[in-house]
Amino acid sequence: MTRWSVALRAALWAGLLSCGASIANAAGGTLRIITWADYVPADVAAQFTKETGIKVEVALSNNEELISKLRATRGAGFDLAQPSQDRILGPQQEFGIYKPIDLAKVQVDRIQPDLLATVRRNATIGGRLYALPYVWGAEGLVVNTKRTQINDYLDLCHADLRSRTSVRLRRPTLMAFAFAMDKDPFALYGDTKAYTALMEQVGARLIACKANFRFFFDNRDQLLNGMRSGELHAAMMWDSGGWRLNRENPDIKFIAPKSGALGWLDTYALPARGKNEAAAYAWINFTLRPEIAARIAKAIGNFSAAKGADQLTDPVLRAQFAASFPEGFKSVRWYPAIPPGLEEIEGRILDRVKAAK
Amino acid sequence: MTTFDLEAKALSKRFATHTAVDALSFGVERGSFFSILGPSGCGKTTLLRMVAGFIEPDGGDVEIGGRSMCGVPPNRRPVNMVFQQLALFPMMSVGENVAYGLARRGVARADRERKAAEMLDRVGLPGLAAKRVDQLSGGQRQRVAIARSLVLKPTLLLLDEPLGALDLKLRERMKIELKQLQAAFGTTFVYITHDQSEALVLSDRVAVMNSGRFEQVGTPQELYYSPATPFVAGFVGANNRIDGQVSAIDGDLVEIRSAAGWTVKARRHGTLKPGDAATIFVRPEVAVLGRSTADLALAEPAAVHQGTVESLLFDGANSAVLLREQASRCEFRVALPQTGRYADLKVNEPVFFSFAADRAVCFGVGSSHG
Amino acid sequence: MAKATASASQRLILWLLLAPALLWLFGLILLPHLDLALLSLRERTGPGEYAFGLAQYRTFFTEPLYWDVFVRTATISLIATALTLLLAFPIAWTIAKLTRGRLSTLLFAVCLIPFWVSETVRTLGWMILLRETGVIPGLLVTLGITEVPIEMLYRDPTILVGLVYTSLLFMVVPLYGSLESLDDSLIEAAYDLGGNGWTVLRTVVIPHASPGITAGCIVVFMLTLGNYLTASLLGGKNSLWFTEQIYTQFITRFNWEQGAAFGFLLLLLSSVMVWTGLRLSGQRFSDVMSRT
Numbered sequence A: 001m002t003r004w005s006v007a008l009r010a011a012l013w014a015g016l017l018s019c020g021a022s023i024a025n026a027a028g029g030t031l032r033i034i035t036w037a038d039y040v041p042a043d044v045a046a047q048f049t050k051e052t053g054i055k056v057e058v059a060l061s062n063n064e065e066l067i068s069k070l071r072a073t074r075g076a077g078f079d080l081a082q083p084s085q086d087r088i089l090g091p092q093q094e095f096g097i098y099k100p101i102d103l104a105k106v107q108v109d110r111i112q113p114d115l116l117a118t119v120r121r122n123a124t125i126g127g128r129l130y131a132l133p134y135v136w137g138a139e140g141l142v143v144n145t146k147r148t149q150i151n152d153y154l155d156l157c158h159a160d161l162r163s164r165t166s167v168r169l170r171r172p173t174l175m176a177f178a179f180a181m182d183k184d185p186f187a188l189y190g191d192t193k194a195y196t197a198l199m200e201q202v203g204a205r206l207i208a209c210k211a212n213f214r215f216f217f218d219n220r221d222q223l224l225n226g227m228r229s230g231e232l233h234a235a236m237m238w239d240s241g242g243w244r245l246n247r248e249n250p251d252i253k254f255i256a257p258k259s260g261a262l263g264w265l266d267t268y269a270l271p272a273r274g275k276n277e278a279a280a281y282a283w284i285n286f287t288l289r290p291e292i293a294a295r296i297a298k299a300i301g302n303f304s305a306a307k308g309a310d311q312l313t314d315p316v317l318r319a320q321f322a323a324s325f326p327e328g329f330k331s332v333r334w335y336p337a338i339p340p341g342l343e344e345i346e347g348r349i350l351d352r353v354k355a356a357k
Numbered sequence B: 001m002t003t004f005d006l007e008a009k010a011l012s013k014r015f016a017t018h019t020a021v022d023a024l025s026f027g028v029e030r031g032s033f034f035s036i037l038g039p040s041g042c043g044k045t046t047l048l049r050m051v052a053g054f055i056e057p058d059g060g061d062v063e064i065g066g067r068s069m070c071g072v073p074p075n076r077r078p079v080n081m082v083f084q085q086l087a088l089f090p091m092m093s094v095g096e097n098v099a100y101g102l103a104r105r106g107v108a109r110a111d112r113e114r115k116a117a118e119m120l121d122r123v124g125l126p127g128l129a130a131k132r133v134d135q136l137s138g139g140q141r142q143r144v145a146i147a148r149s150l151v152l153k154p155t156l157l158l159l160d161e162p163l164g165a166l167d168l169k170l171r172e173r174m175k176i177e178l179k180q181l182q183a184a185f186g187t188t189f190v191y192i193t194h195d196q197s198e199a200l201v202l203s204d205r206v207a208v209m210n211s212g213r214f215e216q217v218g219t220p221q222e223l224y225y226s227p228a229t230p231f232v233a234g235f236v237g238a239n240n241r242i243d244g245q246v247s248a249i250d251g252d253l254v255e256i257r258s259a260a261g262w263t264v265k266a267r268r269h270g271t272l273k274p275g276d277a278a279t280i281f282v283r284p285e286v287a288v289l290g291r292s293t294a295d296l297a298l299a300e301p302a303a304v305h306q307g308t309v310e311s312l313l314f315d316g317a318n319s320a321v322l323l324r325e326q327a328s329r330c331e332f333r334v335a336l337p338q339t340g341r342y343a344d345l346k347v348n349e350p351v352f353f354s355f356a357a358d359r360a361v362c363f364g365v366g367s368s369h370g
Numbered sequence C: 001m002a003k004a005t006a007s008a009s010q011r012l013i014l015w016l017l018l019a020p021a022l023l024w025l026f027g028l029i030l031l032p033h034l035d036l037a038l039l040s041l042r043e044r045t046g047p048g049e050y051a052f053g054l055a056q057y058r059t060f061f062t063e064p065l066y067w068d069v070f071v072r073t074a075t076i077s078l079i080a081t082a083l084t085l086l087l088a089f090p091i092a093w094t095i096a097k098l099t100r101g102r103l104s105t106l107l108f109a110v111c112l113i114p115f116w117v118s119e120t121v122r123t124l125g126w127m128i129l130l131r132e133t134g135v136i137p138g139l140l141v142t143l144g145i146t147e148v149p150i151e152m153l154y155r156d157p158t159i160l161v162g163l164v165y166t167s168l169l170f171m172v173v174p175l176y177g178s179l180e181s182l183d184d185s186l187i188e189a190a191y192d193l194g195g196n197g198w199t200v201l202r203t204v205v206i207p208h209a210s211p212g213i214t215a216g217c218i219v220v221f222m223l224t225l226g227n228y229l230t231a232s233l234l235g236g237k238n239s240l241w242f243t244e245q246i247y248t249q250f251i252t253r254f255n256w257e258q259g260a261a262f263g264f265l266l267l268l269l270s271s272v273m274v275w276t277g278l279r280l281s282g283q284r285f286s287d288v289m290s291r292t
Ligand SMILES: Nc1ncnc2c1ncn2[C@@H]1O[C@H](COP(=O)(O)OP(=O)(O)O)[C@@H](O)[C@H]1O
Pocket: B015, B016, B018, B020, B038, B039, B040, B041, B042, B043, B044, B045, B046, B047
């Protein structure tokens, strides 16, 4: 590829996708964050603005869209991004969309060390760290216990749950089913051939199960509504959603599946061409304050990576956590970083599942 | 015993408050050319469309070829119509246009192509079957429209002002062609027009229509020379009209006196008595003109009127002069003799004129049907 | 001399007038397509490394899934177009020929209703109506037509209904235009010469309206082919819409190369369909475009 065409493409997509927003809002007083729903509670942002004078602008996204947007602008348009920790290495190697974190500018001692270690393991490239932990949680099963009693992912395929369950047609589902099939996909990350074979097996299992999936959900509300209305009896779901349903209807429980819950960990990362780096660091340090972190955790319904926030966590949430994870964190598996190229293999399997009749 | 191809029996149509066709009854003889003449808006099209079946009558019946058409849809009636704007199908060739009706009757392709070609021959358009409609001249289209109908051998052909869209020269020529076509095919034509000259030239019989009714039905000559109503007298031909009051009655002749004081005599139509309001119609060609009373050379005694030339209306054989009667300043039109005499009249020149009283007709006002 | 400069300045003015349109055409249509073309001809050889190759197109033809989705999208789009035509024709006919004034305005407005709300809201509205616990299945049970609520979402007929509903106006407008211009006396003449409803429709109305029909079909076909929301939301787990595949490739798989290749194949498909449509109906492109 010539330099010219790369430059051309970057200019083009930047122009098309960020639509001038980046130019208009490049003012020093603004922090532009691309993140998940609820991750920047309005009251927290307001307090931040009051203290620092920096305005906060939020764009909502999920991992894939976040990466796509940053890829399109080659890391411009946002000052802070919040991808999951396993989704940093591959895209960074492939597209170079982030810049390393300057640990001197962060109050690192406020971060829970074991979570920081996890991120260090997965998001260090060439000796430099590209992310810090923000919020974590686990994915498991949400079950309407009035209707069914299941305790692992493969149970979603029981004959009596026909058209009564749902999963996302995304990679976590492939991982969860692989573990439920007593395989360890993470161990095969480095072996493309073996990994492909495993994914094909998982795909076949999902296809066999397809009649049980009412739909593949795309957003949280779609799933929550399905569970609330009773159209769904069980689904693979994040803990926060499960606990929210539980608060509304005690019959609906979030459980850690027998084969283990998968732990996710979302991070702070700096887009390569973010304009307001100072504001990004200010925000990171601000949100690592225990009382702020606790407020954020409550708004999201998950747990903060900041030290001391746990003590301030909502007691209801703590009770729910204890009920869902009787063994504590032990059963939670963290995603390792995804090497580039794996997602293409998974993508083809997911397409096949979708196409199967 | 005459046979009627078309008989209307107390045919009526109302639109909201307006009666477009008012209990009309008439018959059209087989093989004849029948015209309906009337001003625009008098209900001609409505009448024709009831015959064709596009409008359901409110009352009365239509019989075609002796068969009642009550409840028969237009595509089952043995009549065809030539539309005001011709309505040729632009998406088809000339041949396909002519063969359209045959195709609808299930005539085989080869057969109908042959018949269409024959028909085009007969209407004087040989070899044009493959042309597109928009490649034809106005007159040729006219003939295609007629051919398209005649090829179906209808009992009755209805024509709704088919010459209206043509320019004057072409109209004159098409008049003659229509007449010849009708004679050649022998099909009964029912022709509607607001142009009296078309009706008079073409028709065996003419009905003069006014406000949904027929004022008079007769041969062109009857209409022209013996109008039955003031409307007919006024509508057919360029008639001089003098309004006044009956001042004297002398057998068949009446004398009326106009408001401006001109006294004129005419043949009486219907009953009149002195003092009645009345109107006299005098055709321009009935009057004679002279520079002196001697020039008038009257064969029988008649009143001589005096006037001045208002303007000269030169139109070849139809030339006329517009006069003002001296005392009353009434306008009066006199046809100029074909010899070219008096073509040199000057405006304001004093002249004399006269007409035989029995060739002028007098109607009482308000007695439309005499 | 003076004349030459005058015409030169006229030409300059012409170019200046055309400039925004040309820039727009070039910058927003031509350039991205060129870029997509280049993208689709790359294959990944390592992290951030690419080489020229036809791998993306090869994948399309070797992986039956993509081919199936492609064919399925084309087929459903064709069916949706046909259904839209069948439904829109009587509506357009009614507006053009049977009603006057207020009533025809009202009918047009009815066709416009789908566009008063955004496609997302509209589609979500459908989902609320049609889902198992939704209004319509509930109504069917109340009326005793079905014993238990049935799921009406995620079925092909539902997708079709959604697509047709969304496309109706785009068919009605060109049809209305071409039917409006049909002289009523042509229809009467055809009846008068012995035609019946069907033959008049076939021999006079359809040939006259055919530029409008073709225009409407082309627009509706392109719209359905490129539809994303209706097809994917109403289609649920089996939706398999080609634009969805493109979206997935671009956004969730970061596989721009594959997405670009798919985009080009879709462009090719619609061009071929338009060409075939024009061929079959014997229309010229310029005639049809003047109808839209
Ligand atoms: N469909 C209709 N609705 C209401 N009035 C009509 C309709 N058709 C004709 N008319 C009225 O009936 C009268 C006769 O019309 P028409 O038969 O067309 O007259 P003509 O052909 O002699 O000009 C006119 O006053 C016209 O306005």
